[in-house]
Amino acid sequence: MTWIVWRQQRPVLITLAVGLVVGAATILLLRMLMINDINARNLLDCVAKGIDACQGSAVREFQNSWFDVMHVALAGMLVLPLLVGLFVGAPLFAREYEQGTHTLAFTQSVSRTRWMVTKFVVAGLPALVAVGVAQVVVRSWLLAAGKLGPFAAGPFYLTNFEGSGVSPIAYTVFAYTLGMFAGALFRRTLVAMTLTLVIFVAARFVLNGVRRLMLTPTRVVYDDPIDYRIERGPLYVDGGYLTPSGAEVDPASVSGKLNCAGRSYNTGDLVACYREHGLVKAYVDQIPVNQVMTLHLVEASIFAGAAVLFVLGSVWAVRRQV
Amino acid sequence: MGLREHPPVVAESLGKKYSRGWALRDCTLQIPQGRIVALVGPNGAGKSTLMGMITGLLRPTAGRIEVFGDVPNGRGMHAKVAFLTQAKPLYPQFTVTETLHYGRNANPTWDQRYAEDLIRKAQVPTQAKVGTLSGGQRTRVALALALGKRPRLLMLDEPLADLDPLARETVLQTLVEESREHGITVLLSSHVLAELENVCDHLVLLTNGRVRLAGDVHELLREHPQSSLSQLALAHMREEVAA
Numbered sequence: 287m288t289w290i291v292w293r294q295q296r297p298v299l300i301t302l303a304v305g306l307v308v309g310a311a312t313i314l315l316l317r318m319l320m321i322n323d324i325n326a327r328n329l330l331d332c333v334a335k336g337i338d339a340c341q342g343s344a345v346r347e348f349q350n351s352w353f354d355v356m357h358v359a360l361a362g363m364l365v366l367p368l369l370v371g372l373f374v375g376a377p378l379f380a381r382e383y384e385q386g387t388h389t390l391a392f393t394q395s396v397s398r399t400r401w402m403v404t405k406f407v408v409a410g411l412p413a414l415v416a417v418g419v420a421q422v423v424v425r426s427w428l429l430a431a432g433k434l435g436p437f438a439a440g441p442f443y444l445t446n447f448e449g450s451g452v453s454p455i456a457y458t459v460f461a462y463t464l465g466m467f468a469g470a471l472f473r474r475t476l477v478a479m480t481l482t483l484v485i486f487v488a489a490r491f492v493l494n495g496v497r498r499l500m501l502t503p504t505r506v507v508y509d510d511p512i513d514y515r516i517e518r519g520p521l522y523v524d525g526g527y528l529t530p531s532g533a534e535v536d537p538a539s540v541s542g543k544l545n546c547a548g549r550s551y552n553t554g555d556l557v558a559c560y561r562e563h564g565l566v567k568a569y570v571d572q573i574p575v576n577q578v579m580t581l582h583l584v585e586a587s588i589f590a591g592a593a594v595l596f597v598l599g600s601v602w603a604v605r606r607q608v
Numbered sequence: 609m610g611l612r613e614h615p616p617v618v619a620e621s622l623g624k625k626y627s628r629g630w631a632l633r634d635c636t637l638q639i640p641q642g643r644i645v646a647l648v649g650p651n652g653a654g655k656s657t658l659m660g661m662i663t664g665l666l667r668p669t670a671g672r673i674e675v676f677g678d679v680p681n682g683r684g685m686h687a688k689v690a691f692l693t694q695a696k697p698l699y700p701q702f703t704v705t706e707t708l709h710y711g712r713n714a715n716p717t718w719d720q721r722y723a724e725d726l727i728r729k730a731q732v733p734t735q736a737k738v739g740t741l742s743g744g745q746r747t748r749v750a751l752a753l754a755l756g757k758r759p760r761l762l763m764l765d766e767p768l769a770d771l772d773p774l775a776r777e778t779v780l781q782t783l784v785e786e787s788r789e790h791g792i793t794v795l796l797s798s799h800v801l802a803e804l805e806n807v808c809d810h811l812v813l814l815t816n817g818r819v820r821l822a823g824d825v826h827e828l829l830r831e832h833p834q835s836s837l838s839q840l841a842l843a844h845m846r847e848e849v850a851a
Contacts, residue, residue: 290713293706386697393663393691394714397684605682607667
């Protein structure tokens with residue numbers, strides 16, 4: 287059975303392999319060029335200590351030429367799972383139904399379940415490996431930029447989270463099983479691809495929105511209700527003011543209490559005004575950087591749970607008799 | 609095998625209803641062992657539906673069906689059954705050799721030498737992609753794939769429909785030879801009885817989703833005034849239209 291599926295998937299697997307080799311070679315080349323650029327501009331110190339430690343135009347010039355390219359690579363990591371869902375998952379069963387070859391498969395001695403499992407594994411595993419390799423290669427490039435690269439802004443910044451940890455693999459498994467299920471259910475490749483695109487984008491959008499609610503945040507309290515700075519790095523969940531007793535001030539009533547016209551911060555008068563109005567301290571609820579792995583796992587388990595449902599749905603759809 | 613073997617197909621009050629209505633109704637019949645059975649009827653009589661339920665691709669709405677004593681289900685087809693659908697689906701991107709390789713991988717009872725012999729007899733180029741073959745050659749490859757698993761029951765849905773007269777004759781001849789030689793029960797469907805006239809020894813006539821006639825060809829001819837099978841079948845179909 288493995289040979290059959292390998293033979294069927296050969297064009298897809300060759301495309302995948304060529305894409306991976308060309309993509310990885312390009313990224314490794316870019317990495318090399320960038321390291322040369324770092325050395326030529328004498329920026330090694332900045333790479334280790336960060337942009338604040340550097341003076342002069344060299345850093346700006348370096349970022350002008352590399353910052354966007356590095357973000358494009360990260361954005362590519364967002365698209366890769368979707369491509370697997372569209373071009374490997376969706377046609378997996380839909381194409382058999384379209385060609386009529388499912389009756390050929392169903393009229394051999396192997397059970398439908400074994401046929402499904404073999405197809406699922408032989409087609410899916412190489413795609414997962416490709417995504418994993420791409421992630422490692424992109425990561426090695428971005429790490430070489432050190433504190434001048436996108437990772438310096440913390441693991442939650444922009445697409446840093448989605449391109450790291452178990453997330454790319456979890457999104458890939460989700461997209462692949464989603465495409466497979468849609469194809470097994472509707473038996474049309476184009477319908478399956480469209481549904482995969484729409485549902486994947488919607489699911490990622492919704493889960494991006496609620497990600498900050500997945501863990502219990504850590505509260506940081508600032509004694510000065512005005513002069514505090516939200517750290518870069520942790521994931522901001524919520525923020526506001528505290529009353530003398532330490533209770534949260536109702537956010538709806540805050541704007542009325544900020545009316546302190548004519549009182550100066552420098553004399554401490556403004557802070558006194560805030561406190562007179564009951565805004566004693568400020569707080570920020572955030573998910574600290576050291577919990578990024580937990581957050582990755584929690585989000586991935588949601589996608590994995592959906593993937594399990596899609597696999598069960600596919601088994602049902604293929605084994606049902608019409 | 610032998611006396612204890614269940615008959616290839618036993619159907620009792622079998623029925624299948626689609627959203628547009630009943631495709632097959634109240635079908636009770638038995639396909640006897642070792643015969644070449646013609647399943648005949650006009651288009652839409654329920655021939656493909658009956659075959660679909662024998663394979664397990666379709667689920668009966670009413671009644672029951674047994675294939676070699678087992679009830680067909682959605683998990684997979686009975687190992688003793690080979691089925692060639694009307695469209696003769698094959699992977700167009702596979703070569704003939706790869707198609708046989710497919711058969712070997714998907715069937716534990718596969719007989720590679722036998723399948724290769726059938727391809728050789730058919731003079732189909734083995735390195736050609738299936739998608740580039742003529743209709744007749746494709747049918748021969750599909751037949752080799754079906755016979756290579758050494759089935760006890762071979763079902764063919766309209767196997768001759770898209771073949772020229774010469775190819776029809778050679779395909780039929782192959783079928784008869786192989787079934788006689790290896791004792792395979794063959795169930796052939798067609799809407800043109802004339803082409804099966806000299807081949808089959810058992811007839812099942814379906815019209816409008818019901819069994820009109822079923823039995824041994826010689827007995828049927830003895831019981832009815834018509835002198836040939838085609839005339840007998842036509843007479844029954846005419847009755848149906850008149851009614």
